[in-house]
Amino acid sequence: MIIKVERSGGLVxxxxxxxxxxxxxxxxxxxxxxxxxxxxxxxxPRKAKPIGSADHYSFKISIHDSKRRKVFECTQYNxxxxxxxxxxxxxxxxxxxxxKDASFKP
Amino acid sequence: MFFKNVSTVxxxxxxxxxxxxHTCFIIxxxxxxxxxxxxxxxxxxxxxKNLILTEQLRGRRLVTGLMSSMFSVSNRLERTIFDxxxxxxxxxxxxxxxxxxxxxxxxxxxxxxxxxxxxxxFREIFDRNSIDTRGMKLDSTVHYGDDYNNAFWxxxxxxxxxxxxxxxxxxxxxxxxxxHELSHGVTQYExxxxxEGQAGALNESFSDVFGSLVKQYSLKQKVDKxxxxxxxxxxxxxxxxxxxxxxxxxxxxxxDPIIGKDPQPGHMKDYVETTDDNGGVHINSGxxxxxxxxxxxxxxxxxxxxxxxxWYLTLTERLRERSDFQKAAESTFQVARNLYGEGSHEEDAxxxxxxxxxxxxxxxx
Numbered sequence: 001m002i003i004k005v006e007r008s009g010g011l012v013x014x015x016x017x018x019x020x021x022x023x024x025x026x027x028x029x030x031x032x033x034x035x036x037x038x039x040x041x042x043x044x045p046r047k048a049k050p051i052g053s054a055d056h057y058s059f060k061i062s063i064h065d066s067k068r069r070k071v072f073e074c075t076q077y078n079x080x081x082x083x084x085x086x087x088x089x090x091x092x093x094x095x096x097x098x099x100k101d102a103s104f105k106p
Numbered sequence: 107m108f109f110k111n112v113s114t115v116x117x118x119x120x121x122x123x124x125x126x127x128h129t130c131f132i133i134x135x136x137x138x139x140x141x142x143x144x145x146x147x148x149x150x151x152x153x154x155k156n157l158i159l160t161e162q163l164r165g166r167r168l169v170t171g172l173m174s175s176m177f178s179v180s181n182r183l184e185r186t187i188f189d190x191x192x193x194x195x196x197x198x199x200x201x202x203x204x205x206x207x208x209x210x211x212x213x214x215x216x217x218x219x220x221x222x223x224x225x226x227x228f229r230e231i232f233d234r235n236s237i238d239t240r241g242m243k244l245d246s247t248v249h250y251g252d253d254y255n256n257a258f259w260x261x262x263x264x265x266x267x268x269x270x271x272x273x274x275x276x277x278x279x280x281x282x283x284x285x286h287e288l289s290h291g292v293t294q295y296e297x298x299x300x301x302e303g304q305a306g307a308l309n310e311s312f313s314d315v316f317g318s319l320v321k322q323y324s325l326k327q328k329v330d331k332x333x334x335x336x337x338x339x340x341x342x343x344x345x346x347x348x349x350x351x352x353x354x355x356x357x358x359x360x361x362d363p364i365i366g367k368d369p370q371p372g373h374m375k376d377y378v379e380t381t382d383d384n385g386g387v388h389i390n391s392g393x394x395x396x397x398x399x400x401x402x403x404x405x406x407x408x409x410x411x412x413x414x415x416x417w418y419l420t421l422t423e424r425l426r427e428r429s430d431f432q433k434a435a436e437s438t439f440q441v442a443r444n445l446y447g448e449g450s451h452e453e454d455a456x457x458x459x460x461x462x463x464x465x466x467x468x469x470x471x
Contacts, residue, residue: 008382011257011287012388051261052291053258053290055259056258056260058384092252
């Protein structure tokens, strides 16, 4: 199972892209990733972006295995907690875990 | 307090489209007005926010102007700094109130001092009492998140990360960044420019403009002495770049193997069509940024006196949620004409500067 996290926006407007093989995640996050890809309903809570907010992050998170592919687009304001756990770990540990095509792209 | 069905975003052919559906409010406007008159302090504040939101959604500005005399206004600067202690909980722990001595370290002091500098520019030059014209408290949270490489305005307060120490330093270090974030609040209460496409790029550009003016005003710099950089000093020494953005020369702020090259265009011929970054709001802002720089440079002196004034009046009196670059250009031209006269040097400077970034003013002399 491959998880790709793309982040854009923020004060600088940088686009970052990080990809990871799920087997390199801690066990609890592998479980979360499986839960997400198997989920039959949308994980995004209906929480609107605060009016007037600016310089926040937007995310595109792709999770796929040989059979399924799920893509989530959200902002820092409505990212599901399970997705957030994955994103935080992947972005923080992107230098430590096995990476594929990780790159910063403006 | 009310139901709204404001906007729906649809993806078509890779582009995000945004439209405003019919907007319904359960609480009528006259009820909110009554609460503003007669309610408790907390009730008044909520009703006031509802009225402002109503205005923005309906594209009007008159109601709150008429009502402002009925609502208590604070005429003094009021800053509050919070510490999130590397969590993402807001606002965090209170660390410094208005008037208290410096404490809590550099991020707290910088957030306090530079939000004060921003208040001063808007108050002393544009006669504006804080973000909402009514003395709104300036709340800032520092030490947000873990190695957090960002700063943002969340609609009610400013939030600053510490940076990871590899790419970024702390985000309170730069006075123009703090001015930038606070200015998003001003835009929210005025034109309410949508954070998407050209309107979003204008939103970003106005924040860069006023952020830069905060720095210039605090240093009493004239146009030729200003660096016209946004976020100078935020990168660590490991990064090959002087700042996040250059208003003078968009596209030249950084060029680094890790973070890439500054993608900002300085002319409409290089306008970037993208779905990233809400349609490139931090990218295409380079075009109106450069227009402002060129006007300020042509007029000389202190940039806040004429160019800044034109820009402020455009934001507060002319633009609306979906205004685009052409509308901004036409509006600044009209404002310059109204302020300085038809055929004036100032009016001509506006016209020529927009032309230099690829936008022709269509208004006739």
